[in-house]
Amino acid sequence: MDFDHTISRRDVWDSIVKTCAPDVWLRVIQRYIRGEISSRECNLELARSIRVPERQARELAESIGIDPTFHAFADWVRAHESQMLILSDGYDYYIDLLLRNEGLEGIPRYCNRMVWTGDKIQVEFPLYRKECERDMAHCKCQHVIPVQGLRRVYIGDGVSDTCAASKCDFVYAKRDLLGFCLKNRISHCPFEDFQRIIVRETEWFEQARAGAREGS
Numbered sequence: 001m002d003f004d005h006t007i008s009r010r011d012v013w014d015s016i017v018k019t020c021a022p023d024v025w026l027r028v029i030q031r032y033i034r035g036e037i038s039s040r041e042c043n044l045e046l047a048r049s050i051r052v053p054e055r056q057a058r059e060l061a062e063s064i065g066i067d068p069t070f071h072a073f074a075d076w077v078r079a080h081e082s083q084m085l086i087l088s089d090g091y092d093y094y095i096d097l098l099l100r101n102e103g104l105e106g107i108p109r110y111c112n113r114m115v116w117t118g119d120k121i122q123v124e125f126p127l128y129r130k131e132c133e134r135d136m137a138h139c140k141c142q143h144v145i146p147v148q149g150l151r152r153v154y155i156g157d158g159v160s161d162t163c164a165a166s167k168c169d170f171v172y173a174k175r176d177l178l179g180f181c182l183k184n185r186i187s188h189c190p191f192e193d194f195q196r197i198i199v200r201e202t203e204w205f206e207q208a209r210a211g212a213r214e215g216s
């Protein structure tokens with residue numbers, strides 16, 4: 001599942017840049033939207049162009065926080081012996097911070113790297129894969145491994161989620177990912193918060209259990 005604007009209430013890195021350097025944000029994002037630069041180049045350029053004291057970024061990230069219904073979902077996953085993976089095209093810096101603040105640091109996460117030196121930011125993309133059909137900084141679909149008998153569900157909201165979502169068995173989608181699922185006829189359900197997902201997944205589990213009973 002995705003992190004920014006899925007678990008977190010807004011896109012954290014985007015909000016940091018937009019708040020601290022609105023002119024840089026506008027200039028670089030427009031080049032990205034026009035297709036002149038890739039997501040990786042866009043992120044490198046943003047990091048290179050801004051100066052933000054780490055404390056200011058931290059306060060901003062903490063003020064965004066996570067969707068309060070996510071706790072119930074994390075509990076649900078644990079209770080149903082399912083596994084959750086966070087796949088983010090954002091950064092370890094604020095993902096770890098927000099998860100730790102919520103006592104959720106045990107959830108495995110794969111994301112890009114961010115290192116602060118004073119008010120300078122350096123970013124790295126160890127999970128970039130040039131062979132992916134989506135040219136994102138972090139190719140999320142490399143983590144979607146087919147396993148016999150396992151149902152894989154994706155939860156997300158953005159363009160960076162599309163390569164992984166299209167390779168899963170079912171998708172919970174909002175915003176851009178919802179449009180992508182509709183356009184590509186991917187089996188999905190719209191969601192606004194995790195309560196909706198809990199209800200729908202509980203139904204799925206009950207049906208699967210009933211099916212298994214009938215089958216035996």
Ligand SMILES: [Mg+2]
Pocket residue numbers: 002003004005006156157158
């Ligand atoms: Mg997102």
Ligand SMILES: [Zn+2]
Pocket residue numbers: 132133134139140141142163164
């Ligand atoms: Zn991919």
